[in-house]
Amino acid sequence: MRVLSLFCGCGGLDKGFDETGYNIVWANDFDKYAVETYKANFGDNVILGDINEIELNSLPEFDVLIGGFPCQPFSMMGAEKGFEDTRGTLFFRIAEILKYKIDQGRKPRTVILENVRSLRTHNKGKTFKTIKRVLENELNYKVFDQVLNTADYGIPQTRNRTYIVCFANDNAEFEFPDKQELNLTLQDLLETEVDDKYFLSERILPTILSDGTGGYKAKSEIDLKIARPLCATMAKMHRACQDNYVTQNNRVRRLTPRECARLQGFPDDFVIPVSDSQAYKQFGNAVTVNVSRAVAAKVRQELERLDEWNDE
Numbered sequence: 001m002r003v004l005s006l007f008c009g010c011g012g013l014d015k016g017f018d019e020t021g022y023n024i025v026w027a028n029d030f031d032k033y034a035v036e037t038y039k040a041n042f043g044d045n046v047i048l049g050d051i052n053e054i055e056l057n058s059l060p061e062f063d064v065l066i067g068g069f070p071c072q073p074f075s076m077m078g079a080e081k082g083f084e085d086t087r088g089t090l091f092f093r094i095a096e097i098l099k100y101k102i103d104q105g106r107k108p109r110t111v112i113l114e115n116v117r118s119l120r121t122h123n124k125g126k127t128f129k130t131i132k133r134v135l136e137n138e139l140n141y142k143v144f145d146q147v148l149n150t151a152d153y154g155i156p157q158t159r160n161r162t163y164i165v166c167f168a169n170d171n172a173e174f175e176f177p178d179k180q181e182l183n184l185t186l187q188d189l190l191e192t193e194v195d196d197k198y199f200l201s202e203r204i205l206p207t208i209l210s211d212g213t214g215g216y217k218a219k220s221e222i223d224l225k226i227a228r229p230l231c232a233t234m235a236k237m238h239r240a241c242q243d244n245y246v247t248q249n250n251r252v253r254r255l256t257p258r259e260c261a262r263l264q265g266f267p268d269d270f271v272i273p274v275s276d277s278q279a280y281k282q283f284g285n286a287v288t289v290n291v292s293r294a295v296a297a298k299v300r301q302e303l304e305r306l307d308e309w310n311d312e
Helices: 012-018 032-042 082-086 090-103 122-138 257-262 276-285 289-305
Strands: 002-006 023-029 046-048 064-067 110-116 142-149 160-167 245-248 251-254
Touching: 002 012, 002 090, 012 023, 012 032, 012 064, 012 289, 023 032, 032 046, 032 276, 064 090, 090 110, 090 122, 110 289, 122 142, 122 160, 160 289, 257 276
Parallel strands: 002 023, 002 064, 023 046, 064 110
Antiparallel strands: 110 160, 142 160, 245 251
8 A cells, every 4th residue: 555655754654654564655854854864764765845845746656645744723714715724734735635636536545644632622623624624525535533642552651643534435434543551651661871961960950840930830740650742842951841851860861862762652773863952853743653553554454344455
């Protein structure tokens, strides 16, 4: 089953599909460092560039489209103008790619999109309503959606994300993957030998461990059993009420890039060829591999039931 991957980042969504027997034939991201990591782990089938500037007729044939697309505010949310509602947003580009293939008579069999949980409530729910209307009414897909939490799929990180799964076949009866028992804690994923640079200095420690300043107050906690959601700005070292900090050898430190990779389900042989700052950004933006793999398996199961699976 040939897959086109948009906004691939370092490849969390792609890895889950790759491990489930899908063939990633083409991937794209505009971040050169993310593409560097992707190439180091998946090969050269990734294109660096703005998806809005890539010619549609240059895209290869594909059966499945996947993408963790950025959520941008829609400028014409309530206008009920079909594609006009989403013009200027990256979701519109996804819809444009799908429509181009449909007009060619080569409608992709399934579409899997991932985004933040708040996509469902953004702009009082109008954003999500528009996305579903375009997918269902304009592109004629049968749409299923659900919020999935990384901690429910074997990885000790609280990370709730909206998943949208679409089938071209009206007979599709998709069910999202069942939750799994969590048998790991954050402490189980920590490295034993850690460079001194990851430990906090006595000078910065009070700031990191504070409960906030000014009008911002939140409980500062470290050594959590289930990690807080990893974020793309971890390199900036927020307070312990926002980022994850652990105690090791009676000292407090931040997580290493490898530990962040583990918290996103990447195996230890996953190559990290970039700086710590870029690695934090990539793993903070990544789709958790365990969740991706579970969704990919359920999609494959349904395609096989519909007799639409092939090994291309």
